[in-house]
């Protein structure tokens with residue numbers, strides 16, 4: 001099946017959308033900034049977008065992803081909470 005026809009529930013709209021919609025729903029028909037987060041479990045969305053987009057647009061899209069240090073901060077907060085729980 002063409003990836004454009006795949007469907008999922010959109011966390012922003014609260015309704016079902018196709019991947020084809022996600023590819024063009026941003027400003028000036030660019031992909032939604034959450035396209036990697038929403039589709040990585042379904043197929044290789046990074047490779048697909050790299051094939052479809054100009055290097056500049058792909059780089060801008062990649063830069064809009066959640067920064068890895070935010071994830072690291074969350075992991076550290078969980079670790080600290082677990083350490084506090086072990087002391088109680």
Ligand code: SF4
Nearest residue numbers: 010022032034035038
């Ligand atoms: S990529 Fe954007 S438009 Fe598509 S499902 Fe995710 S949040 Fe919704």
